Amino acid sequence: NAGVTQTPKFQVLKTGQSMTLQCAQDMNHNSMYWYRQDPGMGLRLIYYSASEGTTDKGEVPNGYNVSRLNKREFSLRLESAAPSQTSVYFCASSAPEWTSGPQGDIQYFGAGTRLSVL
């Protein structure tokens, strides 16, 4: 049982380049999330998807786009990378309480993608 899988683990980009971070979960969860982790800032929500076919903005969506390709996969795209997007990116998934009871809102995280934009 792999849980939440993120690729790549590391990436270095030049300013202006684009890339897509991939995330897949095999727990049949409805909801998926993208966070960025920065020193002193904690984890901040970039985008989330409450269910297949829906996406919505989080706290810090500017400069990012997402696609919920199917129930398993939720990708994050940087169209034109900037140094301010240097961060560690985490994908997570959960099955909200209204679908699976009180244990449903626990989030399960991927191992993270460490991105540097030069």
Added chain:
Amino acid sequence: AQRVTQPEKLLSVFKGAPVELKCNYSYSGSPELFWYVQYSRQRLQLLLRHISRESIKGFTADLNKGETSFHLKKPFAQEEDSAMYYCALIWSGNTGKLIFGQGTTLQVKP
């Protein structure tokens, strides 16, 4: 606005000493709070949640609505407790979105 505050970036204690990681929140409704932990080279994972009222790895956390706090405590720290700890609040409704605090690094010295 909903907010989670962890005032300490770093907490350093000796093995066997008591530990308290502070977490304060602001939320207009009935809060649902969590502690997540990230050990070195491991992924972020749930440590405990207030509705479970359980002790995990010797840690407990009590929700104090009067003081709007959810501090994490352990009476005797172990070296393996060294990690980054995040307090988190369910953002709104039934979306499952979390608001995280800034995180506290716990360093347990031998």
